Amino acid sequence: MNDYRYLLIQIRDFEDPIRQQEIGCFADALRCPPESITVFDLLSTSLDASHLAEVDMVMIGGSGRYSVTSSAPWMQKALVSLQYLLDSGKPTFASCWGFQSLARAAGGKVIHDLEHAELGTSLVTLTEAGKLDPIFSHLPESFEAYMGHEDRVIELPPGTTLLASTERVAQQAFRFDGRPVYCTQFHPELTLPTLISRVEAYPEYCERIAKVPYDVFRRQCQAAPQCETLLRLFRDHFLD
Template sequence: MSDYRVLLIQIRDADDPIGQQEIGCFAAALDCPESAIRVFDLLTTELTASHLADCDMIVIGGSGRYSVTSDAPWMSKAIKSLQFLLESGKPTFASCWGFQALSRAAGGKVIHDLDNAELGTHSVFLTEAGKQDPIFSQLPESFLAYMGHEDRVSVLPPGTTLLATNSRVAQQAYRFDDRPVYCTQFHPELTLPALHARIEAYPEYCERIAKIPFDVFCQQCQPATDSESILRRFTKQYLR
């Protein structure tokens, strides 16, 4: 088990049922103890150098019920914190909300698009750049990934490279070209049971996106074992 220190940036209410589960999911995906993960509340706190000083990497996951497209004051403050994070050069991996938020912070565009929302397991395809990337090139050209989003990145920020795509949402994974930062619209920190537990905690997602009962949704999901390896490949590339 690895001994690096991880800062998990969360965008969740204090009573969010998935807050603790998210810690366990990242710990398992990174092969580190949960005690190695420290949580940072981006909803209420501004990120500073002191928060970054005693961690080896940063991870950002989903958000529960908060949208990157919001114009609320908390989002403006969050964007400034994420811009500071990007300037720090710290190894960072962001999924779902984090994927969208770092894109917006770096000058990309995020939109709400319920018509192209994805929930469950969906196929993702490597771009030509993805096939050459040190992390993504170790994946099959087509692989399954765990999804749960209504917003999407419509325009990538400058200085990034698209690594994965599909026919519904073109921007599925990208990296920053000049710093160790990778972002995925999908959730490589999840497993199939964790995906089921997360959707069960947010039943409105199943009703609004999948439009099927939860038990039927679970039957349609498949294991996305290839994507589950991405975070460990990231740490091998940048932390060892």
Template structure:
């Protein structure tokens, strides 16, 4: 298989403790060397055609300190860049913050909702459309996935299809109908050990969402191997 070039869009401050870990996580999930990932800082830079021409696929992950529900100027600039990405038709996989921001960029609705926040390992279920989807149909009808979010998508944008759901957050995964773009609220780039590392780096998540000590939370988390396969499956489906 050829070596693909990836553009990792990041939304993390320079001192974010997970900035480097996220790069390593995506490289492992894509089964590629970290050198194959070019990092793009969405906080300070506008996306252009030259950025997209230099890659085969775009990935967008989480955000340590930034909410998609913000009305700050930087986010509106970022939304313009992401609408440009959508218009380009470049193969893209977005998780967590990426899921939320692409939904908002395309006309969906995102809210801050601590009552429905998810942290740790949670089960999701394929919709009927998910069971027929070229990517998600390769997964079991229900599977475990790694979560860490307080915001959630409450309305999908037009021209998309819901692929996975659960009782806590109805919108867990969707695809753009006419574009090679998939989005998941959960983190298929993580493993159980990197999930633990991430929550340790943001201890306030345990305090605010799980409301239990980290050592108790750690024991409650389970491995989610089916979720961990999604990015490699996406690459084979869209790029091979």
């Protein structure tokens, strides 16, 4: 086992029931001990060099109940921190809220769009660039992935390459060209059991997005083993 150090940027209230679960999800996905992950609270703190100095890789996950489309002061401060992260050159993997926030920080466009929201598992298909990408090329041309979002990126920032799409949402994964930064709308840090427990923690999502009773929703979800390999593929490519 390697001794890499990780920074997990979180956008979650202290009482968020998924706050601790998210740490375990990333640790399991990376096959590393939870103690190797340092948590950074983006809601209350601005990122600087001291936070990045002792870590090898940064992750950004979901957000609970915070939208990237917000114009509140906390979001404006967060965007400055995220631009600093992009400029730092630190290997970064961002999923869901992280995907949307890095897109916005770099000049892309994000909207709230309940009509195109996704929850559960969806079939993701690689673009031609994705099939040739050094990380995504290890995955099948189409694979299931864990979803949970109402906001979506409708315009990628300049200097990025689209890697994957679903029928419902075109922008599902992209990389920053020339930077060790990859972003996915879906959640490669999850497994089927952790996806289910996350939806249990936010039952309103099932009613609002899936529009089916919880027991029906649960039966519709599938395991997504190929999706679960992405974080390790990213880590091994940039750090090993």
